[in-house]
Amino acid sequence: MTKHTKALSLALTLILAAAPEPVLAWGQTGHAAIANVAELNLKASVWNEIKTLLATDGATHMSKVASWADSQRSATDPTHTTRMPMDGSNPPAHACTGTAMCADEAIAYYARILADRSQPAATREIALKYIIHLIGDLHQPLHGSDPIGYNLVTVNGSTSMIHAVWDDAIIDGHGVASALLAQELMNNGVTVTLGGTPRDWAIESSNMARDQIYDVLPVCWNYKAPACPDAPVALPANYTAAKYPLAAQRLKQAGYRLAGFLNALLGS
Ligand SMILES: [Zn+2]
Numbered sequence: 001m002t003k004h005t006k007a008l009s010l011a012l013t014l015i016l017a018a019a020p021e022p023v024l025a026w027g028q029t030g031h032a033a034i035a036n037v038a039e040l041n042l043k044a045s046v047w048n049e050i051k052t053l054l055a056t057d058g059a060t061h062m063s064k065v066a067s068w069a070d071s072q073r074s075a076t077d078p079t080h081t082t083r084m085p086m087d088g089s090n091p092p093a094h095a096c097t098g099t100a101m102c103a104d105e106a107i108a109y110y111a112r113i114l115a116d117r118s119q120p121a122a123t124r125e126i127a128l129k130y131i132i133h134l135i136g137d138l139h140q141p142l143h144g145s146d147p148i149g150y151n152l153v154t155v156n157g158s159t160s161m162i163h164a165v166w167d168d169a170i171i172d173g174h175g176v177a178s179a180l181l182a183q184e185l186m187n188n189g190v191t192v193t194l195g196g197t198p199r200d201w202a203i204e205s206s207n208m209a210r211d212q213i214y215d216v217l218p219v220c221w222n223y224k225a226p227a228c229p230d231a232p233v234a235l236p237a238n239y240t241a242a243k244y245p246l247a248a249q250r251l252k253q254a255g256y257r258l259a260g261f262l263n264a265l266l267g268s
Contacts, residue, residue, distance in 0.1 A: 036182030037255025083146030144205025
């Protein structure tokens with residue numbers, strides 16, 4: 001470990017100790033790609049209604065507001081995780097840390113507001129922005145598992161939390177911008193399972209985290225024992241490329257499920 005990475009590791013440890021949840025989520029590209037897939041699969045009437053709501057915010061596409069929720073980070077804003085225990089134990093009804101709504105609770109809450117056409121357009125648009133973002137987040141494996149990835153890892157000389165690798169590095173490593181990525185996902189010939197509820201999506205994520213991420217990392221937390229080790233775990237140089245198909249599957253599922261959710265909520 002170089003002096004630099006040691007300092008980085010210490011800084012990350014301090015940040016993690018102070019923050020109840022990481023200020024992270026699928027990165028901009030992932031959220032925008034999900035929104036693009038969804039938008040291209042909306043019923044015409046639903047897209048017309050959503051387009052009108054987006055206009056209250058000066059936006060013309062869902063992708064433009066897909067990461068807005070990550071800028072809303074007060075203690076009362078929804079948490080972007082629903083933590084399903086990886087050991088198979090029963091999850092609590094409120095499956096996240098803190099008292100703010102978990103992702104699944106927030107999706108249900110904002111769905112009621114978005115569907116209520118007596119609400120002001122600007123209020124409904126905020127609800128729409130949370131739904132776009134949180135349905136995306138629940139498909140990031142480390143937003144549906146407990147723990148959610150505070151492990152330090154080194155991939156190709158860069159040290160970060162495994163959570164950040166899954167938010168950004170895997171998708172960035174693929175190197176395709178969000179509009180093209182949406183087309184690629186829709187046309188890649190891979191059949192993905194659709195349907196289900198936000199809780200179901202969190203359980204899928206948790207199972208994937210258990211089998212595909214924590215298979216090589218120790219299970220550890222920032223808020224209870226065992227604490228994550230200070231020393232990063234070195235991952236293979238091809239880690240991001242090797243995990244891309246799983247990330248692509250989750251982006252594709254999130255996009256189609258987001259479309260299905262909005263079509264069911266607003267399509268009549
Ligand atoms: Zn998020």
